[in-house]
Amino acid sequence: MIAILNWKAYICDSRRGFLLRDIDTPTLLPISLYNKCLHHPSISKQDLKLTRNMATSHNISLHCGDRDDPKIVQIGSSEFQGIFSKGLKILHNLFSENNYELRLCGGAVRDLLQSKTPKDLDFATTATPDQMISMFKKEGIRLINETGWGHGTVTCRLEEENFEITTLRIDRVTDGRHATVEFTTDWKTDASRRDLTINALFLTLEGQVIDYFNGIEDLKHRTVRFVGDAARRIQEDYLRILRFFRFYGRIAQTNTTVDQDLLQIIADNVSGLKNVAGERIQTEVRLIFEGNHIVTIVNLMHRCGLFPFIGLPEHADLEKFAKIYNSARHLNPHYMTYVSALLPSLNDLNTYHQRVKFSNLELNIATFILKNSLQANIDIKLTWYTDLLVYNYRHDRLCANYFMEFLKYNGDVEAIGYFTNFSVPLFPVKGNVLKEKTGLKGKEIGKALNILFKKWQDSRYILTQDQLLENVDETTDWNSM
Numbered sequence: 344m345i346a347i348l349n350w351k352a353y354i355c356d357s358r359r360g361f362l363l364r365d366i367d368t369p370t371l372l373p374i375s376l377y378n379k380c381l382h383h384p385s386i387s388k389q390d391l392k393l394t395r396n397m398a399t400s401h402n403i404s405l406h407c408g409d410r411d412d413p414k415i416v417q418i419g420s421s422e423f424q425g426i427f428s429k430g431l432k433i434l435h436n437l438f439s440e441n442n443y444e445l446r447l448c449g450g451a452v453r454d455l456l457q458s459k460t461p462k463d464l465d466f467a468t469t470a471t472p473d474q475m476i477s478m479f480k481k482e483g484i485r486l487i488n489e490t491g492w493g494h495g496t497v498t499c500r501l502e503e504e505n506f507e508i509t510t511l512r513i514d515r516v517t518d519g520r521h522a523t524v525e526f527t528t529d530w531k532t533d534a535s536r537r538d539l540t541i542n543a544l545f546l547t548l549e550g551q552v553i554d555y556f557n558g559i560e561d562l563k564h565r566t567v568r569f570v571g572d573a574a575r576r577i578q579e580d581y582l583r584i585l586r587f588f589r590f591y592g593r594i595a596q597t598n599t600t601v602d603q604d605l606l607q608i609i610a611d612n613v614s615g616l617k618n619v620a621g622e623r624i625q626t627e628v629r630l631i632f633e634g635n636h637i638v639t640i641v642n643l644m645h646r647c648g649l650f651p652f653i654g655l656p657e658h659a660d661l662e663k664f665a666k667i668y669n670s671a672r673h674l675n676p677h678y679m680t681y682v683s684a685l686l687p688s689l690n691d692l693n694t695y696h697q698r699v700k701f702s703n704l705e706l707n708i709a710t711f712i713l714k715n716s717l718q719a720n721i722d723i724k725l726t727w728y729t730d731l732l733v734y735n736y737r738h739d740r741l742c743a744n745y746f747m748e749f750l751k752y753n754g755d756v757e758a759i760g761y762f763t764n765f766s767v768p769l770f771p772v773k774g775n776v777l778k779e780k781t782g783l784k785g786k787e788i789g790k791a792l793n794i795l796f797k798k799w800q801d802s803r804y805i806l807t808q809d810q811l812l813e814n815v816d817e818t819t820d821w822n823s824m
Contacts, residue, residue: 422460426455430506447548453544467511472510472526484500484501511526512536513526534556538580538587543558544559562594565595581612581616581618584647585624586627592637593634613647624654638668654694654695654699655685671754683752689710712745715749733800737796747763777792
């Protein structure tokens with residue numbers, strides 16, 4: 344797609360900035376460059392108007408540009424009608440009566456445009472936090488989560504339902520992680536500070552979708568674009584790099600290509616991720632791996648140089664990852680099962696853990712997989728798998744979950760079927776019984792239990808406690824067993 348700039352052509356280079364050249368004839372630019380030029384501060388409103396008029400006369404759509412007046416689309420689907428709970432109706436009436444505008448924003452708008460029932464409802468408003476708090480208190484409405492008030496978010500509870508409402512904002516100062524905000528009543532200004540065009544949509548409670556940045560068309564064509572200048576949006580919050588890939592996995596189709604200029608902008612800015620909190624990084628990584636097109640996204644992330652800044656090893660084997668992903672994807676694995684395929688060793692896992700701080704479940708899944716992935720004996724796999732499960736189950740009953748993820752990692756459908764309803768044998772010998780019969784203490788008990796466990800294992804888990812202790816007493820030479 345192309346766009347025409349008028350007799351003043353603002354030529355953009357993603358690495359060197361902007362150059363202003365006076366030329367005598369209209370110039371055709373790639374739309375990605377037009378979009379960057381569009382938001383350059385030296386371009387006047389008159390020039391922008393002339394540019395749009397010229398583009399219109401040549402029947403060229405400025406698809407990525409912003410709009411003086413928003414595009415408005417009316418919806419009235421059953422999914423939209425279904426969001427109006429008793430609590431939302433009360434909330435809507437309250438804001439209307441107090442002359443404050445209230446609109447849906449974010450994922451709920453995307454879902455409704457795709458005829459999906461939204462999971463969560465997020466709201467934006469022209470009311471300030473103080474005005475909302477005063478209004479809710481006057482009506483005796485319960486307020487919760489006061490920590491959000493400082494950055495403009497007020498949460499109230501109506502009819503057993505929480506409603507999170509955020510005042511329209513301007514990001515006055517950003518450091519790549521946080522922003523100092525100022526409140527506004529201008530919807531376009533708030534939309535312009537959002538990351539992606541598909542996330543810059545508002546929906547009135549009368550069913551009008553308000554679109555300043557062609558997000559409706561982008562959603563229709565399954566295109567993921569930043570609002571305005573991609574580099575600027577990224578530098579406001581470097582986590583937006585990961586959010587771009589996350590939404591690519593949600594929105595894009597399998598044959599959707601990523602703009603090469605945008606990938607270069609991402610590559611130029613990945614170092615900013617080093618200052619983003621590990622918890623925020625891990626949340627986005629999890630959502631990426633729970634989405635679609637994971638192999639494509641992982642390759643793009645690696646190509647753009649993200650891995651060192653989010654804790655993943657640069658030397659990850661991407662071919663191995665693709666193979667494991669393709670064999671496991673239909674088995675509904677935990678996302679850490681996929682991530683494990685990018686970690687060649689336990690040392691790499693530890694490095695990643697230090698960067699992002701896994702939960703115990705996440706860490707245990709990856710540890711179990713990496714400890715055992717190189718040991719699997721295919722020739723006697725069911726016996727080997729059984730021994731692995733019974734041994735670990737003895738020390739940690741939760742290991743059955745890690746074990747099943749290990750089978751998914753291996754893509755072993757036969758073993759998954761075998762172990763799905765498998766009853767894990769329990770080691771029958773109790774330490775106190777062994778101590779009473781032998782007089783052993785401390786570490787000696789542990790050593791003796793391990794010897795008896797091996798004997799039990801060799802019996803294929805048939806021997807009982809009485810049978811295992813039948814010839815055991817105070818005179819038993821454990822070193823000879």
